[in-house]
Amino acid sequence: MMKLLSARPSPYARKVHIALTEKGIPFEVMTEVPWNRDTATPRYNPLEKLPVLILDDGSTVYESRFILEWLEIKYPEPALFPKDADELLAARKLEVLADGICDAFVLARFERLRPEAHQSQPWLDRQLRKMHGGLKEVARLVPAGTYCVGNRFGLGDIAVGSMLGMIALRAPEIDWPIRYPNLKALYERLSERSSFQATAPAPQDVEAGVV
Ligand SMILES: N[C@@H](CCC(=O)N[C@@H](CS)C(=O)NCC(=O)O)C(=O)O
Secondary structure (H helix, E strand, O other), rough: EEEEEOOOOOHHHHHHHHHHHOOOEEEEEEEEEOOOOOOHHHHOOOOOOOEEEEOOOOOEOOHHHHHHHHHHOOOOOOOOOOOOOOOOHHHHHHHHHHHHHHHHHHHHHHHHHHOOOHHHHHHHHHHHHHHHHHHHHHHHOOOOOOOEEEEEEOOHHHHHHHHHHHHHHHHOOOOHHHHHHHHHHHHHHHHHHHHOOOOOOOOOOOOOOOO
């Protein structure tokens, strides 16, 4: 059976977990803290990041966007990528934005872990600006009262939903549910799905700093 190397707070791993669940593919979860000294992550991905999909023959697929594409090619039904070209591009754009917001959060988080005297406020401001700018653009692109693209659940919802869940948990001071009622309604709708309920993010203890 396929294995998913995952971390409980990771929005990138959540995307893959949701896609596997929605496609009904049997898999086992291996929960890791990629920052810990004893993590297995580098054994499966030389870039030392999760999520990683470990296949039955021992080969591996990593990088959440690529994993979702790999899954769509290998397990086309039920489709999570829109068939219409413009809708597919719209969903992929939302994924670029959602992942980019998560990337900015990660950069800010590690900056905040540095000794206070060494932290760069301009760098922190820059990442926060990207998060706010990204959310504003996602809110502009997501229609009110339905799924992200083409009235059907799919890639855009997986990416945007995973990102919103991460912001809700890790950056609750960002007031996106008040500012963007369409995103709030979308997140509530997505949270009713069992694939979202089964993958709700949770913090993990990181034993050391960066090793
Ligand atoms: N672009 C990557 C990002 C993955 C990522 O940053 N994962 C984090 C966990 S949330 C990680 O493993 N970080 C370890 C590292 O960057 O060395 C993806 O979409 O898969």
